[in-house]
Amino acid sequence: MTTVLVPYLHEGLLLPEDSPIHMKHKGVLAVKVCNNVTDRVRRAGIDSTGINLSDTTYWRVNKWHQEKNVNGWLILHALSDVDSGKILAYVVNVGDSPILRILVEEVKNARHRIDTVYADNAYAGVENWKYLCQENKCRFVQEP
Secondary structure, three states: OHHHHHHHOOOOOOOOOOOHHHHHOOOEEEEEEOOOOOOOOEEEEEEEEEEEOOOOOHHHHHHHOOOOOOOOEEEEEEEEEOOOOOEEEEEEEOOOOOHHHHHHHHHHHOOOOEEEEEEOHHHOOHHHHHHHHHHOOOEEEEOO
8 A cells, every 4th residue: 555655645644554653653654843832822624635646537538538546545634622623633544543543642642731632533533532531531522
């Protein structure tokens, strides 16, 4: 899969399969924490979007009857400050890793302070609730 991803990512973003981040979190290609640390306790929101790696869109398949070329998807997850709109951290992955935990851990390691996390149903697993509410004493607000 890594050979397919190389042309689509910026230089330095793709990590080799034996890198520490890939070894620790299977499927995670990159984690970036922004250095916009403040003294203010933040309310953070997390969401994701898919990035299609195929060069043939569904429109082309239907309109022009082109052959499907499916190379897979990347998923970009971002944790941002809901008050300022600034991105605190993001993760690029290809699998079902525990992304919320990864982002919050990395942001806290960079000395960001978070007291509330807003998320949709994709992040509403029991493990995330326990991690945020019990281990980190954060409020976890699930948006429909």
